[in-house]
Every structure is written in structure tokens, then in C-alpha cells.
Amino acid sequence: MNPNSRKTKQRDAVSAVLERAERPLSVGEVLEAASKQIEGLGVATVYRAVNALLEDGWIEAVEIPGEAVRYERSDKGHHHHFQCDKCERVFDIAGCVDSIRKLVPPKFRVKDHAVTFYGTCATCTG
Ligand SMILES: [Zn+2]
Ligand SMILES: [Zn+2]
Structure with missing residues (x-):
């Protein structure tokens, strides 16, 4: 498999998790859920995918003081x-x-x- 399609698969898995989520998820929670579909998914990859989705405006940050930032569909x-x-x-x-x-x-x-x-x-x- 070429590296690009692997990258796409990882991003797709991250968006699928956030698409289905019924509540805001932290990067750790996204990683946990997406890891069930994709082996060897790393936290850095999830951060990159989340940031790309944020830039697209498809998700937004849920910031609760003193808490890890969570993300949900916009x-x-x-x-x-x-x-x-x-x-x-x-x-x-x-x-x-x-x-x-x-x-x-x-x-x-x-x-x-x-x-x-x-x-x-x-x-x-x-
Ligand atoms: Zn509870
Ligand atoms: Zn209100």
C-alpha cells in the first residue's frame, strides 16, 4: 500500500469516529475509537487529522476550562x-x-x- 492511501485511510477513520459521535470527543477518545478500525494509529496522526478537519470547518473545539479540548461536528x-x-x-x-x-x-x-x-x-x- 502506498503511504498516501494509508494516510487517507487514517483520516477517514478519524472523520468516521467524529461523524458517528453523539458527544464531543477528546483526541484520546478519538484515538481509542479509531484504533478499533485501523491498526497502529498514533496520537500524532490523530492530532493532524483533527487539525485538518478543524481547518476545513467540519468540526469545532469544545473548550471547558481545565479540561482537554474536545471536538464535535460543526x-x-x-x-x-x-x-x-x-x-x-x-x-x-x-x-x-x-x-x-x-x-x-x-x-x-x-x-x-x-x-x-x-x-x-x-x-x-x-
Ligand atoms: Zn458518567
Ligand atoms: Zn444556549
Whole structure:
């Protein structure tokens, strides 16, 4: 197999993992999932593939303070996140609340907001 097609296969495996993901994944989680399809996949390769997808605008970074950056598809629309303090996974929370904008003082212009819930996920709650 020529080196280029191997590279393409690795990138495809990384995009497939992020395509199927129902929650934001860290590079470590992408590596773990993609390794099931491709042998000998390295973390540097996953970083390169993730950066290429970021540049394409196909994925975006989910940054939670004090946490490894996670990535999700850009086409998900506005939503929020929930981090489980037991398994440390981050989940998507669909939708938003209108009243959140009412917290902002008059004449302040809001461009965006991010909300992270912290607690225990259903699996960890048992
Ligand atoms: Zn959990
Ligand atoms: Zn919102």
C-alpha cells in the first residue's frame, strides 16, 4: 500500500469516529475509537487529522476550562454540554433557554454563550 492511501485511510477513520459521535470527543477518545478500525494509529496522526478537519470547518473545539479540548461536528446547531464528574465524559444537551439572555444588562451585546452543566451522567448515577 502506498503511504498516501494509508494516510487517507487514517483520516477517514478519524472523520468516521467524529461523524458517528453523539458527544464531543477528546483526541484520546478519538484515538481509542479509531484504533478499533485501523491498526497502529498514533496520537500524532490523530492530532493532524483533527487539525485538518478543524481547518476545513467540519468540526469545532469544545473548550471547558481545565479540561482537554474536545471536538464535535460543526453542524449540530446551538446546544450546551454536560460533564460527568465520575466518568469525565462530556454530553450534548439539546436546546437552550430564552431567559438566559435576560440575565445580560441593557446595552450589552451578546454574540454567543456557552453553558456547561456539571454532575453525574445516567450511567454513573446507576
Ligand atoms: Zn458518567
Ligand atoms: Zn444556549
